[in-house]
Amino acid sequence: MKVISSRSALILIVIAQFLGTSLWFAGNAVSSEIGALLGNPDLIAGITSAVQFGFISGTFFYAFFSIPDRFPPGDVFFFSAILAASANVLVILLPLQLSFILICRFLVGFFLAGIYPVGMKIAADYFEKGLGAALGFLVGALVLGTAFPHLIQGLDLQFSWKIIFWITSALAIIGGSIVGFFVPSGPFRKPNPKFNLKLLPELSKIRSLKSAASGYFGHMWELYTFWAFVPLLISYLAKDAFSKNEISLLSFSIIAVGGVSCAIGGQLSSKLGSQKVALFALIGSGICCLIAFILPNIPACLWPIILLIWGILISADSPQFSTLVSQSVPAEFKGTALTLVNSLGFAISIVSIQFAQYLLEWFAVNQMLGLLVIGPMFGVFLFKFFGKKKRLLKEAPTA
Template identity: 50%
Template sequence: MLVKRRILPLIVIAQFCCTSLWFAGNAVMNNLITNFQLPEETLGLLTSAVQFGFILGTLLFAILSIADRFSPSKVFFLSALGGALFNLTSIYSQNTIESLLLLRFFVGFFLAGIYPIGMKIATDFFQKGLGKSLGFLVGALVIGTAFPHLLKSLTANLPWKSVLIGTSILTVLGGLLIQFFVPDGPFRSASKSIDLKSFLKVFRNKNFRSSAFGYFGHMWELYSFWAFVPVMLELYAEIHQTSFRFSLWSFLIIGVGGLACVLGGFIAEKKGTKKTAISALALSGICCLVSPLFFSINSVEIFIAFLLFWGIMVVADSPLFSTLVAQNADPEVKGTALTIVNCLGYSITIFSILLLNFLAETTNSTAIFMILAIGPILGLIALRKKFD
């Protein structure tokens, strides 16, 4: 019991440290554009490069059943070292748009050995209370994702490279925590061979398929919202001729979702995982649809409050979908199933990010954020049937 009590905090801390890589480039995006003379559409390109790397990484990990054939803790550790190295290399003064795209791609690739593997480690330790455990874990992902924005705000008087250096150091520390203090879990079912059929076999389960499709709808909205929070803040400031601390508020709007993930796990224990996930997905979809209204309100306080609420709802269902996926996957391919769903989910984020990026470059209309509602609507349709 004592071991299990310390395992979850260690995984959570490691996940926070390592996922700080995800938006490290976004936090210094304006600096990258200025210092390397990059095109204005760089936000969408570099964000999508990370997503694309994550997708190919999860695809490879799933096909080769890496999470089920090898020690998850070792995979996590080696991935943390690789991600930290490529993140740090982004500070090289001779980088170009091509090299930065490649570096961010490899950061995403190694994140495939961090986020889904972290969930796999948690499922190997916790069967009872899995939803609550994953709530803490995804909460760590959210705060880790937001952290570079806070680091940028706190180091405003330091060189912009300090954000990339700091997140790389954090990532190495996170990897070391897992390597030396988190052994393989007691519920791990190791697979000794590659089963190429498992990539498709997992979707034969109706309940698993419904959970996965709900997750896919959630993912259409999630990373586009996170990527464009600074853009939303700047757009509002431009419309109403005001200013505020964009980096700090970006961190708070994204990071508040971490608390929502934890709270959602507790609520799900009383109200049910599927019901709680559906409620959060519906509310985030409504936020997408009404977002133009809040851009028109000349009150910074109301606009920030709306984005904070959206930041809560947009990710509160994430650990719940991961719980549904894990609970409805066959035990011997659970790690592969989680990785496959992550792979496909993050594939979807590329399309929504690039579409939103294109619309942001071609129009100043605040109605463009309404397209994020497509995901929640389709996700709710997928979840409408009862599980067996």
């Protein structure tokens, strides 16, 4: 396969990542329509959690068998995108039953494990230096892909809810084909052909990896719960002043602006370092959690701005923590480490989402989201705790 430049590879991976991850929240964007058809209006937590649980299972499977490191990552990305798109389409091909929907969304999440972390692995194989900036664009594409279904819904194009699934599946197939056919393995890729049953326990001993992962876990406790419930938060704060389409468009803006902040944070990391950018964003989003308690008392012209700032900060740390994860392990284990940390991070997110749904019985949505501050608090503390000692070469596992 013809060799391409790192810049060209990054552009193609970013496009493919955006197209592939549009599958992620496709179910959330149309959950109200599906809920009306099924006579069950409270589907958002279940649909979100099904994808998250699928992603957790998929990333653990991919990490346990070291799939991103043992096989060409472009092939893994391509076939995962095809399978995820197929599972997404099954929602409209199978009888409309909640059990089928949840199974299909689970499978979408499972095969997204071969898109998101593997896309970061491919980028890491092209960038020995400047990885924070590269992953800033890449994770930014994930954020935009996540927000995209809200944009489609908000534009009120009179599409059937089924069209959302057709469109996102087609986009994922295109994205997988871009990487599969046009992005060869990067020059810094070091394949690890061996299956090592002890690899995951050995990786868990690396202090620098535990430090980066801890910050990422604190970030993940907050991120997807905020994204999942931001439409409900907007509706609550607007006091029925916004239409459903306006809520969808504002939700898109709040989530999508995080894609821009990921890219900007990536550029800043080249000068300030990934650690400073990540901690600034994590602490800032934690402060936004505290501000959430007083949002109903803030003038109506100000709270959308605060939510946009929250959307900026809540996403910007993700690519920088992933950069620190990638840099904490030898090259031949990058794919496995990224996938493993993703698996654990999303496991935390599913607990957070379900816990948030439970808290809604006792608290208003702004208060519930305000309590997410425990994620950033513990993330910062553990990041500092494990980061006190510099990584030693003897910490690195052997093949």
